[in-house]
Amino acid sequence: MSDLLHFEDFSQGQNFDLGSLEVSREEIIEFASEFDPQPFHMDEEAGKASMLGGLAASGWHTASMAMRLLAENLLNKSTSRVSPGITKLKWMRPVFPGDTLRVSAEILKTRTLHTRPDLGLVSVRLSAVNQSQEQVLVWENPIMFARREASS
Numbered sequence: 001m002s003d004l005l006h007f008e009d010f011s012q013g014q015n016f017d018l019g020s021l022e023v024s025r026e027e028i029i030e031f032a033s034e035f036d037p038q039p040f041h042m043d044e045e046a047g048k049a050s051m052l053g054g055l056a057a058s059g060w061h062t063a064s065m066a067m068r069l070l071a072e073n074l075l076n077k078s079t080s081r082v083s084p085g086i087t088k089l090k091w092m093r094p095v096f097p098g099d100t101l102r103v104s105a106e107i108l109k110t111r112t113l114h115t116r117p118d119l120g121l122v123s124v125r126l127s128a129v130n131q132s133q134e135q136v137l138v139w140e141n142p143i144m145f146a147r148r149e150a151s152s
Helices: 025-035 044-049 059-073
Strands: 015-022 080-082 088-091 100-112 119-129 135-146
Touching (some): 015 059, 059 100, 059 119
Antiparallel strands (some): 100 119
């Protein structure tokens, strides 16, 4: 456990590059077919006729891809315990087939939990940009991490 990130390893202003994913047409349609079956997420012509201007990933798909990178490249390498929820979620622009999403996490603040001395709360802003560095998603949420002293 000593090589895992603990609450004490996070500080305000710290940034983590969580990697990138390329978005495929097939993945967009597959996700939408199961979880967000709106025409502009499933059909290219419907996407072109919509405000989105083409077949576009569901915002929930975009958020799920960002979550995958957050889990693989930060949470699973830490003492992350649970999150009480997302406090802010915005989809800034559509994600299209062939886009490459790069996700980063910024630590907004940290605080100890007096009611749970074994845990600390870390507020995180997750940001996803496309290959043109245009922001496509931003979310903020608190995450609880085990404290090093409590783990010893």
